[in-house]
Every structure is written in structure tokens, then in C-alpha cells.
Amino acid sequence: MEKKAESELGLVLSALSDPNRRRVIAALAHAPAGTERTCVSFGLPVTKATLTHHFKILRQAGLIDQIDRGNSRAAFLRREYIDEKFPGLLNIILSEYPEYK
Amino acid sequence: MEKKAESELGLVLSALSDPNRRRVIAALAHAPAGTERTCVSFGLPVTKATLTHHFKILRQAGLIDQIDRGNSRAAFLRREYIDEKFPGLLNIILSEYPEYK
DNA sequence: ACAATGGTACGATGTCAATCATACCTATAT
DNA sequence: ATATAGGTATGATTGACATCGTACCATTGT
Numbered sequence: 001m002e003k004k005a006e007s008e009l010g011l012v013l014s015a016l017s018d019p020n021r022r023r024v025i026a027a028l029a030h031a032p033a034g035t036e037r038t039c040v041s042f043g044l045p046v047t048k049a050t051l052t053h054h055f056k057i058l059r060q061a062g063l064i065d066q067i068d069r070g071n072s073r074a075a076f077l078r079r080e081y082i083d084e085k086f087p088g089l090l091n092i093i094l095s096e097y098p099e100y101k
Numbered sequence: 102m103e104k105k106a107e108s109e110l111g112l113v114l115s116a117l118s119d120p121n122r123r124r125v126i127a128a129l130a131h132a133p134a135g136t137e138r139t140c141v142s143f144g145l146p147v148t149k150a151t152l153t154h155h156f157k158i159l160r161q162a163g164l165i166d167q168i169d170r171g172n173s174r175a176a177f178l179r180r181e182y183i184d185e186k187f188p189g190l191l192n193i194i195l196s197e198y199p200e201y202k
Numbered sequence: 203a204c205a206a207t208g209g210t211a212c213g214a215t216g217t218c219a220a221t222c223a224t225a226c227c228t229a230t231a232t
Numbered sequence: 233a234t235a236t237a238g239g240t241a242t243g244a245t246t247g248a249c250a251t252c253g254t255a256c257c258a259t260t261g262t
Contacts, residue, residue, distance in 0.1 A: 007120065009197045014118045018250080019111060040208065050251055052210055057249095071259045072208045086196075088189020095187075096110045119220080141238065151221055153240055158219095172229045173238045 008062070012086065015061035020044045021054050022093055025063060028077040029090040030100035036067070036074035109163070113187065116162035121145045122155050123194055126164060129178040130191040131201035137168070137175035 006014070016022055024042050028035060039051045046054070055075060058064045062081060066073045082090055094100050107115070117123055125143050129136060140152045147155070156176060159165045163182060167174045183190055195201050 007197060009123070009193070010118065010120055013114055013123075017111065017115045017118050019108065020250090022110070022114075038208065046250085047252060048209065049211085049253075051208095053250075055209095069208095069259090073210095086189075086193050088187075089193060092110070092187050092190060096108060115219095121220095139238065147220085148222060149239065150223080150241085152238095154220075156239095170229095170238095 008085070011061040012063065012089075015057050015063060016093065018054065018057075020046065021058055022096060024054070024058065024075075025077070025090070026093050026097045026100055028064070028075070029079075029094050030097070033079060034076065036076045038072045039075060109186070112162040113164065113190075116158050116164060117194065119155065119158075121147065122159055123197060125155070125159065125176075126178070126191070127194050127198045127201055129165070129176070130180075130195050131198070134180060135177065137177045139173045140176060 016025065023044065027042055028037070031037075039055050040048070044051060044054070055064070055066065055073075058075075059066060062078060062085075064075050065078055066075050079090070117126065124145065128143055129138070132138075140156050141149070145152060145155070156165070156167065156174075159176075160167060163179060163186075165176050166179055167176050180191070
């Protein structure tokens with residue numbers, strides 16, 4: 001049985017269904033373009049194992065990339081891709097966080 | 102224990118994570134404003150019981166409304182609400198269906 | 203050298219969501 | 233009147249997912 005390949009948009013919307021993952025994307029979207037941050041730096045209320053899980057999903061959805069910095073892995077937003085493929089999406093995510101006005 | 106209240110945006114994104122539900126929203130978004138359609142008219146590959154389930158979720162997310170027509174229940178898009186609260190969202194959903202160009 | 207830090211891998215668990223079958227309701231159509 | 237069609241309600245099953253603990257790896261800093 002073939003696993004049903006999920007659409008690109010499906011991956012993105014599923015990834016953003018989780019509040020912890022939205023928090024990451026909102027923080028990156030609010031930060032200056034090109035900002036890199038470690039996974040732990042977002043202060044999500046989950047263990048490290050769960051952190052890895054969430055960032056993997058964001059990566060597979062094409063929303064972020066991660067660069068191996070040896071010591072840590074820097075996560076950054078794939079802003080151009082998102083803005084071209086899903087215009088308006090980042091602003092929608094940001095709108096959930098008034099403090100990122 | 103209090104059930105964690107999900108955010109408005111969370112409800113919307115969760116609702117749109119499902120391909121069947123996206124299909125409904127895309128069809129309504131493509132149709133002329135104010136278009137009403139019955140649940141079955143979308144031809145989703147699920148049983149009636151599952152249909153009811155999906156439309157309930159779309160309603161709870163605020164994406165559609167349903168009017169009781171006795172015989173059937175007409176579903177229509179809450180376009181103004183969506184466009185005001187989540188600008189660009191409908192176009193993103195539509196972009197998955199090139200035939201709705 | 204060694205501890206501390208950021209992260210991954212694996213396995214387990216609990217919860218939630220999508221689906222179905224069945225039974226039932228209401229309105230139109232024959 | 234009776235069948236047909238659109239829809240709801242309920243309960244069961246199944247799979248996916250968020251989470252954790254534990255063990256482990258690499259790099260930086262002391």
C-alpha cells in the first residue's frame with residue numbers, strides 16, 4: 001500500500017496547526033531577515049526530544065532550514081519561498097502575536 | 102482539568118489541514134460570492150456521516166455557515182470574515198487547485 | 203581531561219482525529 | 233402513501249501525532 005503523498009500545502013498547514021510550531025515561525029518572521037536561532041532559544045515548554053520533532057516537521061514542510069554549526073543547529077526562516085508560494089501566510093501567523101506588531 | 106482552548110487561528114489551520122475540507126473551501130472560494138451548496142454536492146469520497154463531521158469542523162472554525170433548508174443544509178463561505186481576519190488565506194487555498202485559476 | 207550545552211535516535215504512551223456502519227429524522231417527488 | 237435524498241447522532245475502529253525518558257553524540261569552555 002502506497003502512503004498517500006501529502007500536498008505541499010497540506011504539509012505547511014499541518015505544520016502550522018501546532019501552537020508551538022506557530023510560535024517558532026512567528027518569532028522568526030518577526031525577527032530581521034536572515035536571523036538564525038537555536039531550537040532551545042525559543043523557550044518552548046517541551047523537552048529536547050520533542051523540540052527535535054517539531055523542528056523536523058517545520059523543515060519537512062519547507063518553512064525553515066537548519067545549518068549545522070557543529071555545536072548547535074541554527075534555524076532560519078525560508079522567507080522567500082514562503083512569500084512566493086503562500087503570500088500573506090507569514091502575516092497571518094504573525095497576527096496571532098500582537099506583541100510582534 | 103480545563104481543556105486548553107484552541108486559538109481562532111489554530112482552529113482555522115487545523116480545519117484546513119484536511120484535504121477534503123480544503124477541497125470544500127476551494128470550491129466555495131472559486132464560486133461566485135454567496136454561492137450555496139449542499140454537503141454531498143462536493144463529491145467528497147467519504148460517507149455521509151464523515152461528511153457531517155467535516156462540515157461541523159469547518160463551521161466551528163468559522164469558515165462556513167449552514168442554513169437549514171429543511172430538505173438539505175446549504176453551506177456557504179464566510180468570505181468577509183475570512184478576508185478580514187486572515188487576508189490572503191483563500192488565495193492560498195485556491196492555489197492548490199489550478200483548475201480554479 | 204571533563205563537564206556543560208545543543209541536539210539526535212529510539213521506544214513507549216496517551217490522546218485525538220478520520221473514518222465507517224447503523225439507525226434515525228425530515229422534506230421532496232412519484 | 234411510500235420511496236428517495238440530504239443530513240444527524242452514536243459508537244467503534246484505526247492510525248496519526250505530541251509528548252516523554254533514556255541513551256547517546258559533538259562541540260565549546262574551563
